[in-house]
Amino acid sequence: MNTFLFWSCLILALEVTAYKNPDLPGAKSYNDFKVYRSYPKNNDEVDFIQSFESQENYDFWTDLKKGEPVEIMVSPENERIFENKLSTRGIKHEVIISDVQQLINLEKVGSRLLIPNSGGGHNMTWTDYHPLENIYSYLDYLQTKYDFVTTQSIGKSYEGRDMRIVRICRGGCGAKPAVWIDGGIHAREWIAPATATWIIKELVENDYKHPDLTENLDWYILPCFNPDGYAFSRTTDRFWRKTRSDNGNNKTGCKGVDANRNWDFHWNDGGSSSNMCSQNYRGPKPFSEVETRNVRDFLLSVQGKLIFFNTLHSAGEMILLPWSYTKDPAPNYSELYNIAVMGRDAMQTEWKIGCVPCLMYPASGTSMDWAYGVANIPYAFAMELRRKGFVLPPDEIIPAATETWNFHITVVRHIYSKVTQYSLIL
Numbered sequence: 001m002n003t004f005l006f007w008s009c010l011i012l013a014l015e016v017t018a019y020k021n022p023d024l025p026g027a028k029s030y031n032d033f034k035v036y037r038s039y040p041k042n043n044d045e046v047d048f049i050q051s052f053e054s055q056e057n058y059d060f061w062t063d064l065k066k067g068e069p070v071e072i073m074v075s076p077e078n079e080r081i082f083e084n085k086l087s088t089r090g091i092k093h094e095v096i097i098s099d100v101q102q103l104i105n106l107e108k109v110g111s112r113l114l115i116p117n118s119g120g121g122h123n124m125t126w127t128d129y130h131p132l133e134n135i136y137s138y139l140d141y142l143q144t145k146y147d148f149v150t151t152q153s154i155g156k157s158y159e160g161r162d163m164r165i166v167r168i169c170r171g172g173c174g175a176k177p178a179v180w181i182d183g184g185i186h187a188r189e190w191i192a193p194a195t196a197t198w199i200i201k202e203l204v205e206n207d208y209k210h211p212d213l214t215e216n217l218d219w220y221i222l223p224c225f226n227p228d229g230y231a232f233s234r235t236t237d238r239f240w241r242k243t244r245s246d247n248g249n250n251k252t253g254c255k256g257v258d259a260n261r262n263w264d265f266h267w268n269d270g271g272s273s274s275n276m277c278s279q280n281y282r283g284p285k286p287f288s289e290v291e292t293r294n295v296r297d298f299l300l301s302v303q304g305k306l307i308f309f310n311t312l313h314s315a316g317e318m319i320l321l322p323w324s325y326t327k328d329p330a331p332n333y334s335e336l337y338n339i340a341v342m343g344r345d346a347m348q349t350e351w352k353i354g355c356v357p358c359l360m361y362p363a364s365g366t367s368m369d370w371a372y373g374v375a376n377i378p379y380a381f382a383m384e385l386r387r388k389g390f391v392l393p394p395d396e397i398i399p400a401a402t403e404t405w406n407f408h409i410t411v412v413r414h415i416y417s418k419v420t421q422y423s424l425i426l
């Protein structure tokens with residue numbers, strides 16, 4: 001059998017295997033888990049629904065706000081009690097996904113594990129969600145092929161995985177205004193790393209289409225902020241959100257910290273939890289997580305050069321502005337808002353724009369607030385990418401990534417012209 005035929009057969013076999021048996025051995029099953037949409041219409045109803053959030057087996061897929069629908073995944077054992085409690089209170093609710101596992105299976109059809117490299121190339125695509133190894137092999141490929149691309153490990157994760165950024169700098173890094181983008185701080189939000197790698201691809205492989213972006217700016221992109229959690233969400237629990245640290249807690253067995261509640265700026269100032277089992281557990285102290293410390297240290301190492309910060313999340317179709325912890329407007333809130341509108345126009349979407357508690361509920365200890373409030377990055381954003389259910393089918397990766405790319409080129413160009421016009425830096 002010649003080599004081509006061999007790999008073709010192997011890939012086909014992997015595809016068939018993936019189709020028939022999309023679960024990896026030992027993966028948590030979400031058979032018969034349902035997702036409900038509920039409609040709290042006043043503060044009492046919000047408070048009542050909030051009481052489920054700290055309990056295991058109730059997983060909030062969207063944020064809770066009066067007058068807005070909220071989506072909650074409920075295990076089969078809790079289904080009846082959940083429905084009864086909401087019905088007794090007269091809170092409107094409906095089932096929007098009747099079997100979450102079916103959704104996961106669909107997502108995994110065609111989601112191959114490791115496709116071998118062909119001839120020193122890479123195995124990255126944007127029609128599947130890929131393991132960390134494929135993402136990193138793509139960074140290696142770009143570094144080898146393009147002289148303005150380098151990669152750097154900014155440190156190891158709790159379980160010892162490299163946290164790798166790509167640095168896209170013509171003529172060397174450090175002389176120009178700089179841009180930061182990260183994805184995947186929340187492990188289960190797979191579209192975020194997929195979108196971050198798409199942005200890398202556009203910047204590097206299609207550089208000739210928009211040379212100003214690399215001539216004028218340095219780009220630092222961390223596609224996978226939480227590599228331990230990402231790996232765990234692929235092999236064991238699709239809905240893992242936090243890091244995988246232990247925190248000395250063997251009583252509950254609950255691991256991990258919400259890396260987006262762990263930053264030392266208004267840490268523990270509302271919208272985070274002290275419960276180790278909560279999805280929003282803020283950690284025992286600020287920067288308890290090595291992943292947040294690694295990113296902090298890198299951002300501080302290029303502080304003063306960074307003019308733009310964006311951290312990619314899913315899902316909610318929102319462009320979020322500082323602050324996360326309070327509704328008090330950030331100093332340049334109206335400017336941030338207007339820039340976000342320009343970006344949204346470029347995306348051709350109707351996404352909501354506003355501060356975090358303006359659109360949802362407060363969240364403290366977030367990376368965006370730290371980037372804006374401590375690292376003094378003047379234009380700091382967070383994005384909740386497109387949704388179609390929490391699990392975005394692979395055929396939506398390219399549309400999601402493309403609209404997010406359109407936001408970035410418009411917004412970053414505008415910010416660059418503004419910053420250089422007024423000599424805010426350099």
Ligand SMILES: [Zn+2]
Nearest residue numbers: 186189313314
């Ligand atoms: Zn998130």
